[in-house]
Amino acid sequence: GAGVSQTPSNKVTEKGKYVELRCDPISGHTALYWYRQSLGQGPEFLIYFQGTGAADDSGLPNDRFFAVRPEGSVSTLKIQRTERGDSAVYLCASSLTGTVYNSPLHFGNGTRLTVT
């Protein structure tokens, strides 16, 4: 079946611009996660949604980063006034219920963001 889809796969933007990254989770998955991965590092947690609400946004680095999931399915990660340090691969994951017992995360292949 269809997995987690992220668009675009690559995004190049100039410093100071605004970008939106989209995530289409697996249909029916209630939990959705955003991660950021820099070169040579493991993925770093940004935010977790359970349904429409952000249950944990403690990983967002500053107020330039914002994410929404208005209807409990598709999510958008928004970055204002981009900086060169924002360059990374942004990963999205979803899970059926978000429960640790039996609901593993399924990841997309990410959006590679390059800020020039």
Add this chain to the structure above:
Amino acid sequence: DAKTTQPPSMDCAEGRAANLPCNHSTISGNEYVYWYRQIHSQGPQYIIHGLKNNETNEMASLIITEDRKSSTLILPHATLRDTAVYYCIVPVTYSGGSNYKLTFGKGTLLTVNP
């Protein structure tokens, strides 16, 4: 939060078993151990998870010691396509203990050689 320790890299010959160790000495009684892997330029892929008992699926086996302070992921017949970074993770659970998030370390780079 239970932290995990993994060797930075390992090598394995194609067709042989790959045994990837993980230490999680501070794990508490109700915390799970999850394993993911990440092949170059792809998102992480779920492999297996367990609480106390050994687990096996079509991808791998997970052996958890009786004291739960360490575990081993076993790929029984490694292929070149198994070359990846393998992450051992003890998830952070939210209040109520059910919902969770994964905190990734640097993992183990497994290289399968022909």
